[in-house]
Amino acid sequence: MKKIEAIIRPSKLKAVQKGLKDAGIPCITAVPVKGTGLQKTFSERYRGTEQSMILQTRTLIICIVSDSNLDVCVNTILDHASEGNVGDGKIFIYHVEDAIRISTRVKGGEAII
Template sequence: MKKIECIIRPEKLEEVKDALNQLGIKGMTVSQVMGCGLQKGKTEYYRGVEININLLPKIKIELIVKDSEVDRIVDTIIKVARSGKIGDGKIFIYNVEDAVRIRTGEKGESAI
């Protein structure tokens, strides 16, 4: 099993969720996060005063999937979330040793 963790632009969330739903992905965790990378924030003006905003709002999506599904899920997220501009986000893939469904006690892939 693998954990796919992706950080995307907030405006891309619905498109990514719809695309993952079409792939048959049933479970995910979505969090609102703040971060910075190459984009290094942005400058805005408030009441005539320049303000540097270093941390920008992002969305983090976490999925636990079978090893065989990773490539098509990652390819789909890239296709849908890419705008071609700095700040599109990142995808991280981790090994998952085990999973347990609390309600039934199922373990491994049957728990996801």
């Protein structure tokens, strides 16, 4: 099992969610977040705040998928989250030890579908 965390533009959430659902990945968590990546305009100031210190509004999407669904999940996010511009976001991938569906106590791959 793998955990995919994708930090995307909030405006891309619906398209990403639909893309994932259509790709057979209906279970996601979405969290509003604020963050900053590498900013190109270190010296600019906006209302007295150095621009590199401004936190952008983004959406964190979390998906736990089988190893065999990793590539389709990542590619779907790439296809639907990109404007082709800086600030499009990032994807992080982790190994997941286990998952448990609380209602049935079923574990492992069956718990994530």
